[in-house]
Amino acid sequence: MNAEDALRWVEEVLFQKGKQLSDLERIVFLGSWDGKDYDEIHQDCGFRCSLDHLKRNVGYQLWKRLTKVLGQKVLKNTLQGRVMQARQQWQNSQGGTRAGDAEPDSATLSSSPDHASAYRSEQPNALPANQPDERMLPEPDVDWGDAPLARPFYGCTHTLNLLGNKIRVNLCRLISLYGISGIGKTALTLQLARQVKDQFEFVIWRSLHHAPPLADLLADLNRHFSKQQASSSDLSQFMHYMVNHRCLVILDGLEAVLGAGVHDSSYQEGYEDYDELLRQVGITSHESCLIVIGRENPKAISEMGDNPQAAYYTSLSGLGVTEAKELFTARGCGGSDREWRELIRRYWGHPLVLNAIATDVRDMFQGNTDGFLQQVSPIIPETLWPRLDQQLERLSQTEQRVVHCLQATGDPVSIAALQTALKPQMSEAELMPVLRSLMRRALIEANTPGYTLQRLVMEYLQKFQRKNE
Numbered sequence: 001m002n003a004e005d006a007l008r009w010v011e012e013v014l015f016q017k018g019k020q021l022s023d024l025e026r027i028v029f030l031g032s033w034d035g036k037d038y039d040e041i042h043q044d045c046g047f048r049c050s051l052d053h054l055k056r057n058v059g060y061q062l063w064k065r066l067t068k069v070l071g072q073k074v075l076k077n078t079l080q081g082r083v084m085q086a087r088q089q090w091q092n093s094q095g096g097t098r099a100g101d102a103e104p105d106s107a108t109l110s111s112s113p114d115h116a117s118a119y120r121s122e123q124p125n126a127l128p129a130n131q132p133d134e135r136m137l138p139e140p141d142v143d144w145g146d147a148p149l150a151r152p153f154y155g156c157t158h159t160l161n162l163l164g165n166k167i168r169v170n171l172c173r174l175i176s177l178y179g180i181s182g183i184g185k186t187a188l189t190l191q192l193a194r195q196v197k198d199q200f201e202f203v204i205w206r207s208l209h210h211a212p213p214l215a216d217l218l219a220d221l222n223r224h225f226s227k228q229q230a231s232s233s234d235l236s237q238f239m240h241y242m243v244n245h246r247c248l249v250i251l252d253g254l255e256a257v258l259g260a261g262v263h264d265s266s267y268q269e270g271y272e273d274y275d276e277l278l279r280q281v282g283i284t285s286h287e288s289c290l291i292v293i294g295r296e297n298p299k300a301i302s303e304m305g306d307n308p309q310a311a312y313y314t315s316l317s318g319l320g321v322t323e324a325k326e327l328f329t330a331r332g333c334g335g336s337d338r339e340w341r342e343l344i345r346r347y348w349g350h351p352l353v354l355n356a357i358a359t360d361v362r363d364m365f366q367g368n369t370d371g372f373l374q375q376v377s378p379i380i381p382e383t384l385w386p387r388l389d390q391q392l393e394r395l396s397q398t399e400q401r402v403v404h405c406l407q408a409t410g411d412p413v414s415i416a417a418l419q420t421a422l423k424p425q426m427s428e429a430e431l432m433p434v435l436r437s438l439m440r441r442a443l444i445e446a447n448t449p450g451y452t453l454q455r456l457v458m459e460y461l462q463k464f465q466r467k468n469e
Contacts (some may be wrong), residue, residue, distance in 0.1 A: 003033035006083050013069055024169060025062045032059075032076045048169055053243020053287055057168070057199045057246075064198075120366055140203050143224055145204040147252070152324040153191045154351065159314065160192055166312050167196050167248075167289055174282040174290050174304065176254075176313035178297040178456065179442045180454055181387035182352030183316045185293045186252055193291075200288070201248040209253040214273045221249065235273070239280055242288040254294030260394040261294065265299035265435035275300050282310045295391055297440040315442045326462065327351075328369060331358045335369035343369070346378045348455045356381035380460055386462050391441070398426075398434050403453065407461045412449035 001009075007029050014020055021029065024045055031041035038059070042051045049058070050338045059076060066074040070086040148224045168173040177185045190205075197203045204224055206217065215233035223231040241247055257271040261301040263266060267274055278300040290297065297313050304311035319327070328335060328343075335343075347353045357372070357379075365372045380388075395403065405421050415435075419425055426434075435451060438444040444451050453461070 001084060001087075003030045006033055009067065010069075010083060010085060014065070015071060019065065019069070021062070021065075022058070022168065024054070024058045025065075028054065028059050029079070031065065032079050048212045049171055050287060061198060061209050061352050129165075132453055140197050141202050141224075142197060142203040143205070144203075145205045146207045147190055147250075148186060151187065152189055152329045154319060156188050156316065156319075156323075159316065160188060160195070161193050161313075163312075164302075164306075167192075168199060169311075170308055171287050172289060172309055172312050173284075173286060174278060174292075174301060174311040176292050176294070176297050176301045176311070177316060178294050178313065178440070179316035179392055180456060181295055182350060182384055183318065184351045184443075185316055186210075187351075189250060189252070189293050190293060193248065197248065200248040202241075202245060202249075204247070205250045205252065207252045208256045211256040211268070211271070213270065215275060217251075218277075235277060235280060238277075239284055239286075242281065242290075244284040245288070247288040248291070249288070250291045250293065252291045252293045254298060255394070258294075258296055258298065261396050263396040263399050263434050265437065265440060266298070279304075282307075294444065295441065296394075297442075299440070302440065317352055318352060319344065320349065324349070324354055327354055328358045328361065329364045329420060331367075333358055333361045333367040333369050339369045339373060342373055344415075346373075348459075350456055352384060353381055353456070356383065378459065380456070380463060385460075388457070391443070392457075394441075395432075395443075396437075398430075399438055402431070402434050402438065403457075404461070406444065406451065406453045407458055410452075410458075412447055412452045415452040419449065 007026060010029070011021060027045045028041055031044055036044070038051060038055050042054055045054065063074045063076065066079075066082070070082060072082050072086055072197045074082045114298050161279065163175065163177075166175065177189055179185055192363075193203060193205065204221060206220070208217075212220075214235075218235060218238050219231045219233040220232070220239050222241065225238075225245070229249065230237070242249075254274075255272050255320070257268055259266045264270060266272075275298070278290075278292070278298060281288075282301070282304045292301070297315070301311050301313050321337065321344055324338075324343055325335070328340070343354065343357065347357060361367060361369050361372045365375075392400075392403070401422060402418070405418065409418075409421060415428060415431065419428065419431060422431075435446075439446065443454055443457055445454055452458075
């Protein structure tokens with residue numbers, strides 16, 4: 001069995017368990033099988049990550065994953081023997097059939113006398129002196145703080161995989177997830193953090209919804225990093241931990257410290273030092289990651305977007321047809337692809353709205369989605385009204401003028417046409433910063449014909465105006 005055959009067999013086994021290897025894990029597997037050390041494997045992967053990350057994280061996760069699926073302790077220097085032994089045992093248990101044709105019996109594999117003695121020989125004091133211990137990375141120190149309870153997660157698979165790649169492979173230092181209220185930013189980040197937490201020494205989640213001064217936040221974080229030994233509110237101390245340890249820090253609700261009534265992405269008075277926090281995390285070389293979640297993308301992060309290792313930001317969009325079907329089916333609602341597409345069209349793929357609609361379909365229409373669509377006109381659940389109000393109330397007067405102009409126009413509008421439609425007219429130099437701000441707030445969308453309001457905002461403003469006429 002050569003390296004490619006072994007990798008193909010292992011991936012077939014993983015696939016049957018709903019798992020797969022990353023590109024970097026495949027490179028480590030092939031290189032280790034051929035007897036290469038990590039320096040050589042690091043060259044094979046084109047220096048896509050640091051050597052330390054390759055050893056401490058990619059390699060560690062690979063051996064951990066293979067140990068679990070093969071039922072035998074797998075390390076870099078025992079890879080060939082473990083895979084060949086597991087494959088032979090598996091074939092024997094299947095009566096000579098290919099090992100990938102059935103689920104593995106890890107209990108049978110791990111109960112063999114050879115496995116027990118092999119595990120004893122792999123204890124730290126039995127490792128060759130020149131062989132690194134791939135178990136060197138301990139379980140992460142996790143503090144979920146006031147993170148929400150995990151709930152069923154639907155959609156955003158592509159975004160989730162992309163962000164995981166940004167963290168694991170690109171070692172991106174600063175990530176911003178923003179979007180309109182209820183679009184699923186917090187749920188996605190919670191899912192992401194649970195998937196990548198084993199890559200880090202520390203995982204800390206903190207809410208900014210009550211607008212803590214940065215000094216208080218830093219004191220809290222530094223206290224956790226130091227195991228309650230220090231509570232310095234110094235940014236340099238926080239950066240010391242970010243540089244010397246792999247830390248994942250999530251800050252939820254960044255809009256609470258941003259200024260309202262302005263379109264220059266400035267901060268509330270007394271919170272300007274948050275901007276320096278973001279900049280220091282982005283420009284300093286380290287392998288930690290700070291994720292900020294909010295309804296608005298901070299200007300400091302968008303300005304660092306040219307360096308993919310420094311910062312990455314993305315605005316979340318709604319669910320697709322497949323995810324909507326999963327959500328409604330989980331609540332006992334039936335339907336067809338045509339009906340799922342209609343739900344997405346009517347409700348903009350918005351998870352919070354679709355969740356409320358699914359409850360109505362189940363409780364009021366006995367799970368009959370078609371009956372709901374025929375009898376009920378598009379609605380925005382009342383639970384979303386105050387959230388949208390809060391987001392719109394944060395706009396500057398100039399932003400409000402542009403938003404109402406786009407709402408009145410309806411169709412995508414070019415910059416020139418928008419200038420003309422605004423009363424009084426605005427110069428391009430005046431209009432562009434306003435459009436950038438509305439983009440950072442995820443309230444408008446840009447395409448080839450021009451700019452338009454986000455569909456949910458458009459519908460809400462139309463209903464709100466009718467309600468108050």
